[in-house]
Amino acid sequence: MSITPSEPELSAVVGERRQLINLAYRLLGSVAEAEDAVQETYARWYAMSRPQQQAVESPGAWLTTVAGRVCLDMLGSARARRERYVGAWIPEPVPDRTEWTGGRAGTGPAEPADPADRITLDESVSMAFLVVLESMTPAERVAFVLHDVFRYPFAEVAAIVGRSPAACRQLASSARRRVRAAQAPGAPTAGQAGLVRHFKEAWEARDIAALVGLLDPGATMTADGGGLVSAVLRPVEGAERIAQYLIHIADKAPGLTLLERTVNGRPGLVAQRAGVTVTVAAFGVTGERVTRIWAVRNPEKLRAWGTDGEG
Template sequence: MSTPSLPGHQSGSGRSEPELSAVVGERRRLINLAYRLLGSLAEAEDAVQETYTRWYAMSRQQQKAIESPGAWLTTVAGRVCLDMLGSARVRRERYVGTWIPEPLPDRTEWFTGQICGSGAESADPADRVTLDESVNMAFLVVLESMTPAERVAFILHDVFRYPFAEVAEIVGRTPAACRQLASSARRRMRATHAPAVAAAGQAGLVRDFKEAWEARDIEALVGLLDPDATMIADGGGLVGTVLHPVEGSERIAEYLIHIASRAPGLTLLERTVNGRPGLVAQHTGVTVTVAAFSLADDRITRIWAVRNPEKLRPWNENGRS
């Protein structure tokens, strides 16, 4: 995915280089914000592009009258995302199967046409999304259960630390109402979000899971899964996959063995998925599944398997392997 050029971002615009640099420099932060709000890198890029389109649509005099361009851009991006969340909920109600947030690779594993490890700054927005606890898959899935207003208020205040007075301007409600929205979202998060497992511990468990799957060892797979584990797949109606959650360690293990038997050329790779250890399945060099995991008490409790090829474009671009 390439980053589209910004409207008006050209010489002769009348804006001095430091001012222009400061405005364009907000892009990374806006991408971070929009991805958390929307759960989709493609939609986040669209939201940020729309934000800049509105900025450059203003006259030079109107731009100069804005005391803090960064705050203005954040406000507009937040409102754009709020509108997009409303329409996204309608689209996702018609989605074939379960909608899972778009998985992101780790920036150190991201290829953008540069030699990996060259130190060159990537222009791709995915490389600029800071991968922390607020973008792991479990966190993003809980966000999907919130209303658009709850999600925006919670992310802006609890993750990006914006005061409720500023959140209110974006959400279009009073600061007190935004405080209540964030509080409600916080309760949802506490009720459903399992405590984070150390990355090293998760990596070891995911590696054991990979090896058991490759060996088609159903007993080993069952032993690594919580008895009440759930696996959810997202094919978007574009590829074959289960449309409903697979529940229980034995049923999940049987399903995984079934997949392995039907795809003899499947290659499993350990990769970072949304900042946590996960697995990537490739067939003939093409990524066909990205799996994220949630753990508790040294067992896998949730597996999110994204198979929708439209959500896997970042994993297949520029010769990724």
């Protein structure tokens, strides 16, 4: 005779979903892959017998441990896939929670996403931060995110990574150095919003001089089309070249609408054609200049952006 879990027990297990999605997204840089990792985690939980589940002292800790291990495995295989990726691979951008839509690519019209699946936006999901995470080894990334972002003690991190607490401490320390080396003093959100607005206006006006003035002389723009849509395959470097490229894009794509939107918790731009999102741009800002632009055009990474509510 099977025993049905009580409502509080079931609620406690299901209630971990948002935490797991948030963890997996930071570890994998992809909402779709994060959802797959969490689905696999729950599949392993429900594959256990009722007595096995009851023997788990903390279901939340168990789910986190399994999700961490699943993500670690996925990071290993992702590195090989990204070596074959067409052009640059940029982490999947996420919108503000009020603008989030759901529905995987190819599954029909986007539906409102389950609030439990939305990513909590903070500095640990800024595009600049995620790009640094991409430069780490899988073990470094998992140790660093679990300890420095989610505050798990190294003893628990060790159980997930499969190394000693001392080794995990070293991994996190190495990752921390990478983050410090890549970090530049950023602009306050309000200041970045104003800069992005001026950038949008200069782009719409085809004002190359204004764009150059807003860009740092050593700025870099990276685009991600994934081989599915047209995108420059190598980073565009230098304010003049970026400005010229942006004007070229604007001339080639009449009818493009630029919208100011929150991208990974920071002010960014969304380009839409006929109400459909075709590009999401995140910005790295130092002082009063744009230093980095990450333009995601791969439609598989834009499913959370849907269409403009006003379009």
